[in-house]
Amino acid sequence: MKFLTIIQIVISLLLIVSIILQSRGSQVGMAFGGGGETYRSKRGIEKLLFYVTIVLAVLFASASILSLVIK
Secondary structure: OHHHHHHHHHHHHHHHHHHHHHHHHHHHHHHOOOOOOOOOOOOOHHHHHHHHHHHHHHHHHHHHHHHHHHO
């Protein structure tokens, strides 16, 4: 039971870091005159970070549901 709580904490911290890195990356583009109104595709590390964030969110939700079921 304690193991699942530790897993949730670790996943949540990783999720927070990945979200902060994504938002920081978008602000860098706006600092050099780029606006947020243009669409551009994600490439390289941005794409990887996007998918990692999705996987971490699914893992966190699964761990939370599992925690409720076990109690």
